[in-house]
Amino acid sequence: MIWVYKYDQNYVWQAGEEIEVDIENGEQVPEGYTQTQPTDGLYIAKYDPDKEAWFESATQEYIDSLQPAPCPPSDIELLKQQNADLLQQLAESEKRAEEQSKTTAELVMLLTEKGVI
Known part of the structure; x- marks a missing residue:
């Protein structure tokens, strides 16, 4: 058979x-x-x-x-993405603050050298 x-x-x-x-x-x-x-x-x-x-x-x-539509992200996945975005923004803000602090220090040094302050 x-x-x-x-x-x-x-x-x-x-x-x-x-x-x-x-x-x-x-x-x-x-x-x-x-x-x-x-x-x-x-x-x-x-x-x-x-x-x-x-x-x-x-x-x-x-x-x-025939493939199922992708599931929307879960609340936890959304929170993880938001957390990652916030950490990236924080890192960028810290970098800008550091650059600004450096620029301020350089200006104070130049003003001191010129005898302005």
Whole structure:
């Protein structure tokens, strides 16, 4: 006994319509069936009788349409992103404050050298 896999007039696999054939007792594989098992992971399996192989016939657009929409970020993920943004802003503010302090020190030194203060 072997399993055979049905395809329609366009050679598209008809999932769930597999049957067992007893070729040892002389049964023939019926028309529209093949002994070649469809490959796992195909979205729309199509049979090529010349190559005796199944291939993917679904378009990438169709495959993409079957993928679930991404979930919105959780509250924790949002808080993590906000925290990272705030830390970045804080680092930038500290850098600016350091640069400003340096500039002020240089100005005081120049004014002192010139005798203004």
